[in-house]
Amino acid sequence: MIKRPGVLLTILLVLALAVIVIYKLQTDPYNNSASNDQRNSMTEEPGSIYTIYQDNCLTCHGNNGEAQPGFPSLQKTTLSLEEIKKIIITGRGDMPPFPNITEPQLSQLAELVKRFSN
Ligand code: HEC
The missing domain is CATH 1.20.5 (Single alpha-helices involved in coiled-coils or other helix-helix interfaces)
Structure with missing residues (x-):
């Protein structure tokens, strides 16, 4: 050795x-x-922000923001977090307002939408 x-x-x-x-x-x-x-x-996970998305947004915007036929994709959004939050509260065009979604869920939901587009 x-x-x-x-x-x-x-x-x-x-x-x-x-x-x-x-x-x-x-x-x-x-x-x-x-x-x-x-x-x-x-x-x-129950109570996660995705559950709120599922309950309120999925029917129009799809599982991952890819959109159902006739609705806009969230994966292509160029909006800022603030603009997304405003649209959620006030609605826009054919999208209804969601005044019941408040902070901190509102910000988390906007961040979830942003994650779809990443
Ligand atoms: C009844 C169907 C419907 C539901 C439910 C819905 N949306 Fe929408 N959403 C729309 C339509 C239609 C538009 C396009 C609005 C317009 O004409 O400018 C839109 C637009 C948006 C936009 C802007 C996209 C862009 O880039 O311009 C965001 C962000 C958005 N929705 C998020 C959400 C979130 C978050 C929820 C759940 C809280 C939700 N939407 C629920 C129909 C819906």
Whole structure:
């Protein structure tokens, strides 16, 4: 061994690789499930802002703001958060007003709309 340091080095390298592979195998599924959890919390958690979207906006604007036929997509909106909030409160054109949606949900809803367009 001492006369052939290359062997020792190779063993060390293989060990280091094994550690990296095991580390990857353990962390990747964890990361995936973490992002799944995040997605679920946006779409399924009761009382989440998406539930408010589902109850009030989805029929016209679609699951992810992609819009139902005859209604505008929210994925293409260039409006600011303030402008979106105003439209939600006062309505516009064929969109009814939602005066019952108040802060902090109002801001969260506007942010959700902005996320659709990202
Ligand atoms: C009855 C159908 C309907 C519902 C329900 C509805 N909207 Fe709308 N929405 C529309 C229509 C129609 C327009 C286009 C208004 C216009 O003529 O300018 C619009 C426009 C918008 C716009 C402006 C898009 C842009 O880029 O100009 C936003 C933002 C928006 N809606 C968000 C919402 C949110 C958030 C909700 C739920 C609180 C909601 N809408 C509920 C029909 C609806």
